[in-house]
Structures are given as C-alpha cells and as structure tokens.
Amino acid sequence: MSDWVDACAEDEIDAEDVIRFDHGERTFAIYRSPDDAYYCTDGLCTHEQVHLADGLVMDHIIECPKHNGQFDYRDGAPKRVPVCEALGTYPTKVENGRVLIRIG
C-alpha cells in the first residue's frame, strides 16, 4: 500500500517559502527551497508547538515565528535555540505538477 499523499500543486508554494498542510489529525510544513526542491517536516515547532508555516524561510532554514528558533528543513536538525529537538522529516516527490509526501 502506498503512503504517498497528494499535498498541493507545485506552484502553490513560492520559492524559498513554506505552506501548512493538514492531513487527518496531523499537520505538516511543506517547503520549496531556493533551488526549487520540495521538503516536508512536522508542522509544529518542537519547542512550543507553534505552526512553522507562519515562519520565515531563509535558504534551507525555517525560523519559528514565536521564538525565532531555527531548523534545517532538509533534515529537521535544530540550528538555533530555543529549539533543541529535531523535527520529523518526510520524503517528497513531484508528479504531474503535484507535490506528494510520504507520511506513513
């Protein structure tokens, strides 16, 4: 059984930006990098459960809108306190202009 989920159209996300994607009870953040690659992480900051989709993407960094903690959204690694715990990350692919994420 495939766990790939259709999340959005490619052009729904600007380059160097992020959108929120809710699926069932879960929430995710989907990123488009400056070089037009797509990435997906958990949607909430590991520090205080704030939606990262309201934050700022700078190159490959997402900054939380509440406390300015930072993650590398490619691997979820924490890059600036107050975040210490990594984000979960999920594979993505693009098919027929749609961004799919595997969240199994």
Place this chain on the structure above:
Amino acid sequence: MKDYTLTGESSRHAVESGLAAAEWYHSDIPRKEMKELMRRSDGPATRDTLLWLGLLVLFAGIGIALWPSWWSAPFWLAYGVLYGSSGDSRWHECGHGTAFKTPWKNDVVYQIASFMMIRNPVSWRWSHARHHTDTVIVGRDPEIGLMRPPVLRRVALNTVGLHDTWFSLKRMIYNASGRIHPEEATYIPESEWPKVIRVARVWTAIYAATIGLALWMGSILPLMVIGLPRLYGAWHHIMTGVLQHAGLAENVVDHRLNSRTVHMNPISRFIYWNMHYHVEHHMFPMVPYHKLPELHEKIKDDLPAPNPSIPQAYAELWPVLKRQFRNEEYYLRRELPPTARPYREDFHERALGIPAQ
C-alpha cells in the same frame, strides 16, 4: 498579593486552565507582506551599532580624560544611558536574532549587551522565550515587571539599577558556584546548564579583575567604565520598559490587551531600538526592529490607539497603579477602534478581572 512565582499555585492554574502555551490573537496580514516585513538585512543594525559603539567609546574617552572633574559628569551620564539602557534593547533585539541578517553579528552584540546588563546570555534567552510564550500570564511569565499590587519601591530602586543589579550579581555568583536556581530550572533545559555556569564564572572573573584594578588605582574610574553604568544609566530603560505592560490586563491571550505601544522622540527610539511598538513586537516577534514602523502602519486599525507620548502614557498609567493598591484585580482595558476585530470575550471572560470603567 498574587503568587507570581513560576513554581506555585498560579503556575498550576495557568497550565490547567489552558492559558499556558496558548494560541494567541494575531492581526491579519497577507503572507507576502509578512514575508517582506520579516526579511532580514544587516544595514540598519550595522549603522546603529557602529554609532552606538562609537558613542560609547567617545563618551567614555572624554569622561576618562576629564576625570575626576565634575565636567566629566555629562559624558558619564550619556555613556551610562548607552550602556545601562541601550544595552537592554540591544540584548533584546539580538536575543531574538532579528536585528542583523548575519547570525554572528547578532551573537556578538548579544554577548556584549548581556554583559552590560548583567544578564546571563543563556538563562535570559530562555527566560525571554517564556515571556513571549506566556506574556503576562501569572505564574508563567518570568519577566513581569510590575506585579499587582504594584511594588513601586522596586521600580524606584531600578531607576538607578539597584534591585535588578543586586539580583543579577547574586544570581551570577550563585551560578558561578555551579548551581542552577530552581526557578531557572523550569525554563532552561538541562543541556544548557553548563553554559550558564561557564558564562557566570567568566563574568565573575571580569568583575573581580575590575574591582581589583579599582583598588590598585585607588579610584572608582574602572568601575565607571564597567559595572556602575548599569546603575547610573538604567533610568531610560526602566522609564520605557515599565510602559510595555504595566497597568494592563493579566492572563489574556491577546497582546492588544496586555501590551502598550507609545510614540516616542527620536533619541528614545534610538536608545530603545523601536520597542515602543510593543504590541506589534509581541504579536510578530520575527519582524526586525527597523521594520516595526511599517508593521504598525499595516495593522494599526486593528490595535488600540498608541499613547501619543511618554508623559501621556504615565499620566494614563498612574491612576491605574494607584487603584491597584486597593484592588489588585483592577486594570486598564484598552479600547479598540471600530475597524478592529473585537476581543474574544468568551475566551477572556474567565481569566479577566474587573474591567476599568
């Protein structure tokens, strides 16, 4: 008096009632505009920092050259404000990491300003994160400046830095002895504790060396440069800082109710690095200080009218504080313009006290 400690009954109540780490009200701004507002640049903060550090060196240099004549006094007063008050705003902005685009520039200025204000750069980063999570939530916010009933003696002492500096020095020595205070342990992760202790030990050594130099010279001049300006220059950051939240609502989840924006003169704006846009800063802490005027213009129709000046803000605040001596539930309820989205009465009703008439 209410329990403002972070480990008491108020703290438990805040967690149980859902006030802790709650979702807060935000004015609507289109994503594209918000991205532009949040975008970082080095230009304004580099200019302001060169000016700030240049003036510090200039005023200290003239003060030293004229020492011990009383002619040096005005230069020490100017140096003191740039040290003991601008240090506060630089600590704040660079702690958020928003002042500069380049991370190391934020970090360098943050370390300098933290030292000036005697605020452990590790502990206070976490304390301020909590202040933004739980702004003026009793039992959760470690940075509530004016509690109810107001402790004006503390504010008066702090205009010359005495209360906070005494506390900071005690805490610095406590941390330097290898210990983390139980209240600090509620908001600083254990993995960060060694850093807190290391900084406290380095600073203790610097202050000891400064005091040693003063004793060796038989003069307080070294302390006029390091340490004492935290006292004689503190008045401006207390004057502006009190206005951030004092007299307004506690235990609400809308910064329009618990924070105050006050228009100020250009010199105070430079010293305070635009934190007079305090509602805007709390609502959108990722917006750099130099973009706050632009943010204010975009959302002002959704906010209470700013106080037009510092004296007017104090004239509004003083009667509220006097009344809080008799009734600690009293607060100033800020009126919204007709264009604003209303307060969420349903959510606040339970937590709010008696509104001002």
